[in-house]
Amino acid sequence: MTVNDGTATGTTHGSMADAELVSTEVLLAKPKRVVREDLKMPDGRVIDWYFMDTPDSVMVVPLTNDGRLVFVRQYRHNLKKHCIELPAGAVSAGEDPAEAALRELEEETGYRLAEGEELVSLGRFYSLPSETNKYTNFYFARVTWDHEPILDNEIEAYFDMSVVTIPAADVFSRLAGEINGMETAGALMLSQRYIAAA
Template sequence: MKMSDLREKTIRTEQIYDGKIIRVQVDDVELPNGNRAKREIVRHSGAVAVIAITSEGRMVFVRQFRKPLDQTILEIPAGRLEAGEDPADCAKREMIEETGYRAEQMKFVTKFYTSPGFADELLYIYEGVSLTKGEAQPDQDEFVELVELTLDEAFERIEAGEIIDAKTILAVYHWQNQQLKQG
């Protein structure tokens, strides 16, 4: 089968949930071989995350409870894009809200789909440059604790299972890669 033959044709879409953060739909599709299948799809406005290294050589994390996991984990600062919001502006806003840190500049690192098997969430990763510490301004329903770790401490937290989300693990490896490039 050729790559061009892999596309699935949407026959029908049924929206089954429209919430604050996600929309869920079920699509009936025709497969490349003519058979039919259902696809459950989560629609998401996108998000940003920030790799922030202090002048003391520590990465900025937030510890927060994540209900879907029913546990508290360490993550890099991140948040959902508002409709029409520029990802770099969102990154600056989220850094201030969650950590109090302000970045003079947001340098684009990469973007990726978080779970393309069922969701269209696109996550933009930025690196906060020239940080200035300030007071956190969390959303009303957001409870976070600021944590700053060295690279070695971050890897220890990965090994201990305290850092378990993909964006944060990617951020730690990016930091390590940057350190290796610097010599």
């Protein structure tokens, strides 16, 4: 509940922010790390909490010289459908997020940062906070095509991935239609001024 000044009021149960961590169990270590924690609330009640412990990820909004945005079309098994999304992926341990963004861009699409251009950071935002601790670093890049995509043989080989380019002038009219992923929609909105300046 909130009051007029925008501050939150507490409850008699206390807050999860003040809970005591009783135990942690890794239910699944790979390929996605699933964790269960027992938390003792301020009122004495013990609850279990499940979440996916996820490394940071990156997503890139790539724009070509001729005003087209570069997307990846891939099959998402959880949704049982093909989706059009921006190039994205996980940040490896010790890897700089900007380097991870350029790596994922090249691996998934074959596009690279155009000569003389710099990667533009759009910020770091969390996703699905009730299910995971995932943060995504968003970037905008002016790009040029270099080579065919290089997909990994572990899982991407099964995603039925292909590169799709869409004119920047058309992309916002496709939101909530064929482009309906929240991260992709958010990244496009964050980069709207760069796209409009193209």
